[in-house]
Amino acid sequence: MDEWKQAVNNNKNRVTAILLICREGKSRQVYQAELDVPxxxxxxxxxxxxxxxxxxxxxxxxxxxDMPTYIRSSEEEKRLLTDLVGLFPALRLRCHEPSGxxxxxxxxxxxxxxxxxxxxxxxxxxxxxQRSIRTSERSLLNIPALLNTSIPVEQVSSARSVTANISxxxxxxxxxxxxxxxxxxxxxxxxLIDNTPIPVEVxxxxxxxxxxxxxxxxxxxxxxxxxxxxxxxxxGGQNYMPEDD
Numbered sequence: 001m002d003e004w005k006q007a008v009n010n011n012k013n014r015v016t017a018i019l020l021i022c023r024e025g026k027s028r029q030v031y032q033a034e035l036d037v038p039x040x041x042x043x044x045x046x047x048x049x050x051x052x053x054x055x056x057x058x059x060x061x062x063x064x065x066d067m068p069t070y071i072r073s074s075e076e077e078k079r080l081l082t083d084l085v086g087l088f089p090a091l092r093l094r095c096h097e098p099s100g101x102x103x104x105x106x107x108x109x110x111x112x113x114x115x116x117x118x119x120x121x122x123x124x125x126x127x128x129x130q131r132s133i134r135t136s137e138r139s140l141l142n143i144p145a146l147l148n149t150s151i152p153v154e155q156v157s158s159a160r161s162v163t164a165n166i167s168x169x170x171x172x173x174x175x176x177x178x179x180x181x182x183x184x185x186x187x188x189x190x191x192l193i194d195n196t197p198i199p200v201e202v203x204x205x206x207x208x209x210x211x212x213x214x215x216x217x218x219x220x221x222x223x224x225x226x227x228x229x230x231x232x233x234x235x236g237g238q239n240y241m242p243e244d245d
Contacts, residue, residue: 021048091105166235
């Protein structure tokens with residue numbers, strides 16, 4: 001796993017990073033052989049929770065899920081995976097181990113059925129803008145938000161928004177403002193007990209009319225006060241990763 005993380009860090013601009021959720025065995029070996037091609041970096045885990053708990057923060061281009069592994073997953077993992085496949089190109093796999101034949105089914109309608117994993121990665125994942133998987137559960141919560149490129153963040157000059165969901169790690173802001181991935185700003189959540197400005201970074205953008213989803217941006221909290229951490233932990237649910245504090 002550490003080698004995978006280092007490789008991603010060294011090759012961010014040219015590696016297609018794919019998460020494969022599959023138990024160890026013949027099926028995983030077949031999938032690995034199929035995707036052993038230049039430019040594709042495959043990280044294999046036995047369960048989705050193993051991915052979270054191994055502290056892998058590297059961005060991904062797509063997700064592959066072995067269906068027998070999925071069937072054995074916990075209800076919590078199935079719920080999490082349902083959320084994730086709405087954010088990434090994703091494909092379900094089933095291997096006929098005696099012959100090595102791989103059958104596939106898409107998640108949703110993003111790609112045709114029975115497309116080979118290597119072709120799927122090439123056609124749907126390579127040009128997909130990499131995203132990081134969030135490390136804490138987000139609660140569906142709508143609270144007022146003010147966003148500005150600098151401080152002080154005042155109601156008159158700031159972009160007014162509302163959260164669609166929130167956690168200790170970040171939130172999704174419903175917005176039509178022209179922010180871009182990587183932009184930084186200051187966020188105020190007026191209803192928090194400690195509503196001092198929070199430095200944030202835009203990690204994802206959802207444009208109006210795409211994927212039948214709310215328009216806006218996913219932002220990462222760069223730094224929080226102790227009071228904000230405690231309150232957001234209560235509002236945002238459990239954390240999948242070990243805490244640093």
